Amino acid sequence: MIRRRVVVRGRVQGVFFRASCAQEAAGHQVAGWVSNEPDGSVAAAFEGEPDDVEALVAWCQIGPPAAVVESVDVADEEPRGAQRFDVR
Template sequence: MIRRRVVVRGTVQGVFFRASCQQEAARHGVAGWVSNRPDGAVEAVFEGEDAAVEALVAWCRQGPPRAAVDAVEVAEEELEGLRGFGVR
């Protein structure tokens, strides 16, 4: 089990990034949350099996069809034992 915090920059707000991310997380069985940031980026936290979390991080590099991802920052964090996946 691992935890990653991801900040995605580019055209990522107003393109269903959060809703699509929530669907991907459910598909992979990953817990956490995703949120729009005031600076125009999207921030997310993923917790789960290594391969599932890495799949979500990889998905963030492209995002949903209307997104244009310019950069993705990924940070390792300590597990908190999150359950479910929320949109903030």
């Protein structure tokens, strides 16, 4: 198990980024969370098998169809035993 924290910047709020991210996470059986941040970015944490987590990180580079992703910051975190994916 691995955990990655991401911060996605660009036109990523108001474009169903969080809902789409939750669907992607469910499809990859990844736990964690996603939230809109006050600065207009979207933050998320993904925890699961390495290939599945990396697939979510790669998806964040593109996002849903209406998003315009300008940058994605990725950081490693210690796994916390997350069991579900939350939209905050």
